[in-house]
Amino acid sequence: MTDQVHKVLKLADYNRWTVGLVLLAAVVVGGVAGCEFTTPGMTIADDGSIPRVTRPELDVQVMTAEQDLADDRAELDAEIVIWNNRATAHQARAEAAYGELIRKEELRAQVVDLAGGAVLDLASGKMTTSGLLGFGGLLLSMAVGFGRHKDARRKDGIIAGNQTSTISTAPEPPVPPES
Secondary structure, three states, X not given: OHHHHHHHHHHHHHOHHHHHHHHHHHHHHHHHHHOOOOEEOOOOOOOOOOOEEOHHHHHHHHHHHXXXXXXXXXXXXXXXXXXXXXXXXXXXXXXXXHHHHHHHHHHHHHHHHXXXXXXXXHHHOOOOHHHHHHHHHHHHHHHHHHHHHHHHHHHHHHHOOOOOOOOXXXXXXXXXXXX
């Protein structure tokens, strides 16, 4: 047995650089293959440092961060829907208010035209008593119609639970469905 060991040692002595490099390569390959790599993680520790993590730990941190981002996105989408609903309601109220103003301005222009025509007819002597009575009846019927309209709006508000006596004449905007 000593003879065989002697032959192996003699061979290693003659090829000492080759044997040394093969042993060194085996140690390096074994060390690298057995070593677990780490990288800076996605989270910050309480002391402000960034701990090093392995691949499975990094996978968990990445999935957690992606889920948090998805949750944040869902919250932002919900806020965007709420904002869009508010903007739509605002636009509907503004259009209704402007529409009512335009309608009232047209009504005022008609009354001014009628009154102006009646005054001109009266001043020029063309207005007859029956024409004056007709004009007065027209103004009276307009006042009654306006009063009935306002009273109906007030009663509708009371029925709907709005106990205020001054009800806006603008229609309520449609309520969008919850998503």
